[in-house]
Amino acid sequence: xxxxxAIVGIxxxxxxxxxxxxxxxxxxxxxxxxxxxxxxxxxxxxVDSFVSxxxxxxxxxxxxxxxxxxxxxxxxxxxxxIPGDGIHxxxxxxxxxxxxIVDVVTVEAHSKASNVLTLPYITAYAMDPVLNRPxxxxxxxxAGMEMNxxxxxxxxxxxxxxxxxxxxxxxxxxxxxxxxxxxIEPEDVLCxxxxxxxxxxxxxxxxxxxxxxxxxxxxxxxxxxxxxxxxIRGIGWCTDAPSLETRGWGRAIYAEGAxxxxxxxxxxxxxxxxxxxxxxxxxxxxxxxxxxxxxxFCQFGEAGLLTAEGVTDVSGDLPVNVSGGSLGxxxxxxxxxxxxxxxxxxxxxxxxxxxxxxxxxxxLAFGWRGVPSTSGAAVVLxx
Amino acid sequence: MGMRKVAVxxxxxxxxxxxxxxxxKELSYEASKMALDSCELTLDDVECVVHGTAPDAFDxxxxxxxxxxxxxxxxxxxxxxxxxxxxxxxxxxxxxxxxVASGLFDICLVVCEEKMSSCQPHPQGAFLTIxxxxxxxxxxPNxxxxFAMEMNxxxxxxxxNKRDxxxxxxxxxxxxxxxxxxxxxxxxxxxxxxxxxxxxxxxxxxxxxxxxxxxxxxxVLAAExxxxxxxxxxVWIEGVGWNLDTTYWTNRDLYYPRYVENAARMAYxxxxxxxxxxxxxxxEPYDPFNYKELHHLExxxxxxxxxxxxxxxxxxxQRNGDLPVCPSGGLLGVGNPIAAAGLMKxxxxxxxxxxxxxxxxxxxxxxxxxxxxWGDLMQVGTVIVLGV
Amino acid sequence: xxxxxxxxxxxxxxxxxxxxKRVLYTEWNPNAQYAxxxxxxxxxxxxELKQGRLIGVHCNHCHRTVLPPRVFCExxxxxxxxxxxxxxxxxxxTFSLSYVTWDMQDLKEPIIPAVIDIxxxxxxxxIMHLLGGVDPKAVEIGMKVQAVWKPAEERTGxxxxxxxxxxx
Numbered sequence: 001x002x003x004x005x006a007i008v009g010i011x012x013x014x015x016x017x018x019x020x021x022x023x024x025x026x027x028x029x030x031x032x033x034x035x036x037x038x039x040x041x042x043x044x045x046x047v048d049s050f051v052s053x054x055x056x057x058x059x060x061x062x063x064x065x066x067x068x069x070x071x072x073x074x075x076x077x078x079x080x081x082i083p084g085d086g087i088h089x090x091x092x093x094x095x096x097x098x099x100x101i102v103d104v105v106t107v108e109a110h111s112k113a114s115n116v117l118t119l120p121y122i123t124a125y126a127m128d129p130v131l132n133r134p135x136x137x138x139x140x141x142x143a144g145m146e147m148n149x150x151x152x153x154x155x156x157x158x159x160x161x162x163x164x165x166x167x168x169x170x171x172x173x174x175x176x177x178x179x180x181x182x183x184i185e186p187e188d189v190l191c192x193x194x195x196x197x198x199x200x201x202x203x204x205x206x207x208x209x210x211x212x213x214x215x216x217x218x219x220x221x222x223x224x225x226x227x228x229x230x231x232i233r234g235i236g237w238c239t240d241a242p243s244l245e246t247r248g249w250g251r252a253i254y255a256e257g258a259x260x261x262x263x264x265x266x267x268x269x270x271x272x273x274x275x276x277x278x279x280x281x282x283x284x285x286x287x288x289x290x291x292x293x294x295x296x297f298c299q300f301g302e303a304g305l306l307t308a309e310g311v312t313d314v315s316g317d318l319p320v321n322v323s324g325g326s327l328g329x330x331x332x333x334x335x336x337x338x339x340x341x342x343x344x345x346x347x348x349x350x351x352x353x354x355x356x357x358x359x360x361x362x363x364l365a366f367g368w369r370g371v372p373s374t375s376g377a378a379v380v381l382x383x
Numbered sequence: 384m385g386m387r388k389v390a391v392x393x394x395x396x397x398x399x400x401x402x403x404x405x406x407x408k409e410l411s412y413e414a415s416k417m418a419l420d421s422c423e424l425t426l427d428d429v430e431c432v433v434h435g436t437a438p439d440a441f442d443x444x445x446x447x448x449x450x451x452x453x454x455x456x457x458x459x460x461x462x463x464x465x466x467x468x469x470x471x472x473x474x475x476x477x478x479x480x481x482x483v484a485s486g487l488f489d490i491c492l493v494v495c496e497e498k499m500s501s502c503q504p505h506p507q508g509a510f511l512t513i514x515x516x517x518x519x520x521x522x523x524p525n526x527x528x529x530f531a532m533e534m535n536x537x538x539x540x541x542x543x544n545k546r547d548x549x550x551x552x553x554x555x556x557x558x559x560x561x562x563x564x565x566x567x568x569x570x571x572x573x574x575x576x577x578x579x580x581x582x583x584x585x586x587x588x589x590x591x592x593x594x595x596x597x598x599x600x601x602x603v604l605a606a607e608x609x610x611x612x613x614x615x616x617x618v619w620i621e622g623v624g625w626n627l628d629t630t631y632w633t634n635r636d637l638y639y640p641r642y643v644e645n646a647a648r649m650a651y652x653x654x655x656x657x658x659x660x661x662x663x664x665x666x667e668p669y670d671p672f673n674y675k676e677l678h679h680l681e682x683x684x685x686x687x688x689x690x691x692x693x694x695x696x697x698x699x700x701q702r703n704g705d706l707p708v709c710p711s712g713g714l715l716g717v718g719n720p721i722a723a724a725g726l727m728k729x730x731x732x733x734x735x736x737x738x739x740x741x742x743x744x745x746x747x748x749x750x751x752x753x754x755x756x757w758g759d760l761m762q763v764g765t766v767i768v769l770g771v
Numbered sequence: 772x773x774x775x776x777x778x779x780x781x782x783x784x785x786x787x788x789x790x791x792k793r794v795l796y797t798e799w800n801p802n803a804q805y806a807x808x809x810x811x812x813x814x815x816x817x818x819e820l821k822q823g824r825l826i827g828v829h830c831n832h833c834h835r836t837v838l839p840p841r842v843f844c845e846x847x848x849x850x851x852x853x854x855x856x857x858x859x860x861x862x863x864x865t866f867s868l869s870y871v872t873w874d875m876q877d878l879k880e881p882i883i884p885a886v887i888d889i890x891x892x893x894x895x896x897x898i899m900h901l902l903g904g905v906d907p908k909a910v911e912i913g914m915k916v917q918a919v920w921k922p923a924e925e926r927t928g929x930x931x932x933x934x935x936x937x938x939x
Contacts, residue, residue: 023810029843036848044848050627057445060805062438062512063468066759069627070845076645079627079763080474081466083448088463092478098485100386101623101653112808121802125445130797239452239462257459265487373449375462398781404794405782413780443799503798508874516807517817518839518930519899523873528884531867539865539912564779585868585881598781629845633886633897634837637865739775 005097006222006229007381008104009039009215010342014177015330017114019209024059024112029071031211032108036073039215040225041104043073047215048102050074052081053089053109053334057122060115072106072213084237085109085367086212086338087377091235093216103218109335110211119207127372132244140204142371144196146249147286151198153250154289156304158198161285162186163307165202165327168282171314172324174355179208179330189285203285208330212338214345230345233362233380234268236261240374247374252287255294255366258378262364263296266380271296272318275380276360277347279340281368282325288312291366292320295378314355322347322355337367337377348383386653389483390610390617391476391769393422393603394730398564399718402500403597407442408454410599411496414723415456418492418601422613429603430488432457434464435475435495437721437758440509441502455494455601467627468513468758469671471495472600472725473765477623479604480767489606496599497720506595513760515630527584527592533637533761534586534674540638541689545586549577550695551673552590555709558702559716561742564727566596566718577673593671596718600726602733618733621751622656622768624649632760643682643755646764650753651684654768659684663768664749665735666706667728669757670713679755680708682764707745710735725756725765732769812840815854821928823920825857827892835893859918860939861889864897868907881907887916887936903935915939 011034013019013027022030036043052068061067065081068074082089086109093105116122123139151157163186172181184202192202222229238257241247259271268274280295282288289303297318298306306312312320323329323343326336344363346352361382368376395417397403397410405413411434419425434455439447448464455462465471465478472495479493499506510526537543552572559568572590580590610617626645628635647659656662668679677691685706686694694700700708711717711731714724732752734740751770757763788794809817812828816839819826827838828851835846836855844851866885870878883902888895902910904919916936926932 020808021811023808023813026810026812026842042848044846055446056439056512057803060512060803060807061516062440062509063466063759065467065627066513066762067515067630070630070841071843073845073848074627075629075845076626076642078625078646078649079467080478080625083446083464083466092463092465095481095485095487098487099481100484101481115805115807117804117806118802122445125443125801125803126449128450129443129799133799134797237461237463238459239449239457240459242449242452253459257461261461369446369449373446375449375452396779398779398783400781400783402784403781404784405780410781417776417780443801505875511873516805517809517813521929521931522884522899522901523882524884524899525869525871525873525875527871528867528869531869532865532884532886535867535912536865563776564781583869583871585870587867631837631839631841631845633864633899634893634895636895637886 004219005094005216005232007214007345008217008222008225008229009035010345011035011038012177012212012342013210015179015208015210015332017179017208019114024110025071027211028108028110031213032072035213035215041215043106047073047104047106049078049096049105051089051093051105051107053084053086054081055083055334057125058116058333072108085369085377086335087341087365087367087379088237090341090379091237091377094232094235097216097218103221105216107214107216109338111332111335112209113207113333114209123371139371140196140199143284144199147199147284149249150286150290154301154304156289158190159186160289160304160307161203162189164282164285164288165189167313168321168325168327171322172328175324175329178324178328180206180328181324199284205283205326205331208332210332212335212342214338214341228349228383230348231382233382234262234266235379237377242374251300252290252294254374254376255291258376259295262378262380268380275362275364277319277322277357278364279323279343280320280366281336282321282327283331283368283370288320295366319357322357333370337365340365340367341379344381348381387484387486388607389480389604389620391602391733392605392610392614392617393418394733395421396564396600396727396730397598399566399596399598399720401566401594401596403498407451407496407498410498410597411451411454411494414599414601415492415494418603422603424603426456428490429456429492430490431461431482432492433475433479433482435471435722436497437468437471438509440512441497441499441506443501451496456492467763467765469721470756470758470763470765471722473729473754473756473767474625475726476602476729476767477625477765480620480623483604483606489609491604492601493604494601495722495726497723498597499595499720500597525584527587529761530672531584531587536637537674537678538586543692545578546574547692547696548674548677549574551676552577552715554701555670555713555715558710558743559712562712562717565712565716567594568712568716591673593714593719596720598718598720598723600723600730602730616737616771618736618769618771620767621770622650622654624766626764628762632762637761639688640678640682640764642762643679643764644684646766647683650766650768663751663753665710665732665745665752666708667711667731667754668708669725669755670709670715671719673715676709679757683753683755702745710743710745728754729767736769736771812842816840817928820932821926823923825859825889827855827857829853829855836891837893837896838889838898857892858890861887861897861916863912863914863916864888864895865912866902866910883907883910900933901935904937
């Protein structure tokens, strides 16, 4: 089970706040062409199935799956859209191959967040229509409330969260695709405008546009195509209670569930020892800390201290978000997980340029769907 | 092929009504609970959950899959939603199938739900947004337009008359009179009733179309070793197929659904079916409109192109005919809660193949059935073959 | 199993349950506004519409000329090779006579949506638009039609720069 599906091709555009010169189809086409070139495949001939990741209200079109096949080379072939994080899409492709019905599957996720003029209202539209939406609060309050509870329940401080921001934005300076690379200090984060206490403007990833396309293949095909297949050793996903009133507020239970499942399949007992680096959702600064704990890299409450000690720096024992994360690259709603996977693949192949980590064998990518959801998905990859 | 065998071991559904009191979560729960009860499993036994639901615009919730997770049993479990428009109802069990066939899980709960009635002033209005935002929406299209244009093309290319097509409405609505959950079952409807009904978008008339509906359906899927243990007569998923045609629907000839044929070939291939007309005992093609049943029967290669109406007129597709089609009563009779409608057809096959369909039972102990759903801009075909 | 179940869940409501307040409900008007980037292909299409012209693209590999324009050929999965100015005439591939609006309001006079195969394109390549200036009873598949444009000063770079297609 752990060695039968590999990633054989990746392609992505740069991540920019605005992309007025191209439509979403053209953005995805660019990433797809790169992915197929990387994999050495012709999608019309060699790809059996296509998985897109999208939500109607982010696209402004109902039944958005109507608009996905052509730019991937998927017309008149099996296609499905998964409203989830990019890694949910990856899981779908994985299962399709593992079932034996197909051998090669393309996964796509993209963002044209810049085209959504009323984005906070759309996010609010995901809240319970009877119990929560009538409060008419900007849904960022959910992240603020969770951050507040998290800081209260753990040894983490706002300073630790600010360190995450500074680390990731600095890492992004070495990522040519990233939008928000910057050299800032934690103090700069603490002084930025308060948005939903204790969440400040700098604690929040800003939206960007972009597209990511991956190609997966079964073991036989992968080994024919490339000398460097990146193996999916383990994959897991989990959803906690959607209700604000009944969910847990300190721990990211969905991340615990996703991690446990992925580690079980990968045969990993001690993530800190067996995983070399990780790309973990940091939509909000505190999320990186909360997710680190939930994914078993340290005990609940310790991630802030870990960060302060430099363990998650580029030069530390467990580099986290070397790509810059969403804080540094920009946030691609529902595509951030796939962006994270692409980075893990680059690192494992030794293709990460000036931000290449030395001697890495196993990496983890983890995505979360953002407020108000409690869904996350994790994948463990090895070279 | 060396694939892991997967069976449907339980099923449940709500009544299909024009406007439900129950919330989307409650509808999902009722169907899921019934499905679990039917095979004496509890939520603890369920290892993963798959949900299928079509436009978020109906229920009025963005990221609708997240909102429905708890109602569908997806609490602290691996849960995903799949979406291919109207094709979702038959895709959801396919999505569930590879959850189990992949070896990752042994028991999967598949739930499909739709609450169209929340959308005001008329759910039909939500369909405006499925059309291209720049090149088509400004024309103010009603979903009926694209069906009417396809129906016109289909009838003109094959020289068909409405009388033969109207027979499908009659057959299905009469069949639905025996379905306990049906919205528009009518034991007495006639061809003249259909031909005299109000013209909505010529050639489409009111009784050619299935209604806006609320409802939910759920299935329990299990790997072979579990199915044999917990179920007296598991219904095996023998073939699955799915196919999506190009977005550019005006660059295609609508008279034939080639995407349904491609999906059917994929499913028949897996099931080892070489002569579908002989080897399939029951068909539940998607019938949101009466002509669609015919269109899809041809795409499923059960009848030659243009020949399905003739077969219908000869009575071949009646419940006691040579190839019963839509013994459930289909969307025309039971109702059309978009995603749940397709799953209703799969549930029907489950009950038919186990001899549990009561007054709707197809005689002769059917062994194998095919269910098919359609969706999008005349684009998606999803096909599943079940057998005992 | 349907044989074994006595009672199926689900409660149907009527219009009167709402008007007579027997049922509680909440209402919401979503604030969903978008500004979709037209991009390279559709950007040019709209610009040409403003000039009173239809434009398509051509693939040298499968030899199709198609519209609406796209930067890639979906059949061959390669970039399109060039732009092709097209005539504004075509043939009715299929049509309907719609007596309802997009939100199900009744119409006395039908709207006539159609798929119009545009001349000089690959066979059966068309666009959806409306027919006008014609008796609904006279519309036929195979009819030759021509675009009726808005006057130049009223065109904005939209599919509505064409008012409708009428018989030639």
